[in-house]
Amino acid sequence: MVSSRIGVVAFQGDVSEHVTAMERALGGEGSVVEVRRAGIVPDCDGIVLPGGESTTIAGHLARTGVGDEIRAAATSGVPLMATCAGLIIISKEVVEETRFLPLGLLDVRVTRNAFGSQKDSFEADLDVEGFSSPYRAVFIRAPAIVGWNSNVEVLAKIEDMAVAAKQDNLMGLAFHPEPTEDLRFHEICLDMI
Numbered sequence: 001m002v003s004s005r006i007g008v009v010a011f012q013g014d015v016s017e018h019v020t021a022m023e024r025a026l027g028g029e030g031s032v033v034e035v036r037r038a039g040i041v042p043d044c045d046g047i048v049l050p051g052g053e054s055t056t057i058a059g060h061l062a063r064t065g066v067g068d069e070i071r072a073a074a075t076s077g078v079p080l081m082a083t084c085a086g087l088i089i090i091s092k093e094v095v096e097e098t099r100f101l102p103l104g105l106l107d108v109r110v111t112r113n114a115f116g117s118q119k120d121s122f123e124a125d126l127d128v129e130g131f132s133s134p135y136r137a138v139f140i141r142a143p144a145i146v147g148w149n150s151n152v153e154v155l156a157k158i159e160d161m162a163v164a165a166k167q168d169n170l171m172g173l174a175f176h177p178e179p180t181e182d183l184r185f186h187e188i189c190l191d192m193i
């Protein structure tokens with residue numbers, strides 16, 4: 001990996017934490033740029049779509065054309081890490097969602113707020129495919145993957161729902177990998193470059 005440029009979509013949500021986490025994962029071997037308009041994503045070697053409010057972020061993506069740029073980049077093989085609301089936005093299908101159309105990249109069916117109001121926010125130790133020790137994941141009004149196609153590799157589950165999944169250059173996480181010190185998911189994203 002030679003000096004990568006990572007774009008963090010920055011309309012709304014937990015942007016600064018993702019920028020900091022990605023800068024730490026890069027360790028000086030690249031730069032992070034915040035994306036709020038069209039024209040930046042085509043020059044990025046990797047893209048992060050953070051959590052936040054999926055209806056709001058989806059609206060900004062459609063209005064600015066950044067959503068179309070992400071779809072084009074991801075389709076041409078640029079690594080894309082989408083977390084929480086980001087996962088909802090890149091999925092093929094969102095259960096009972098009529099306010100926006102997801103980008104239709106990750107071949108999964110997602111339910112918003114899958115863990116219900118009683119479990120609004122929680123942490124869980126996940127056994128993740130390929131990790132030698134558990135990963136402490138932070139879930140905030142999190143979605144879950146309730147269906148997936150055979151081209152999708154499930155990396156972690158809670159009960160019968162997937163909470164981390166990968167499909168070629170796309171990675172979708174139901175939780176937030178950016179508020180923790182553990183950068184293993186950011187590193188997977190950078191390793192795909």
Ligand code: GLN
Binds near residue numbers: 084112143
């Ligand atoms: N519940 C939010 C949504 O449906 C996602 C929450 C998050 O990104 N932390 O958009």
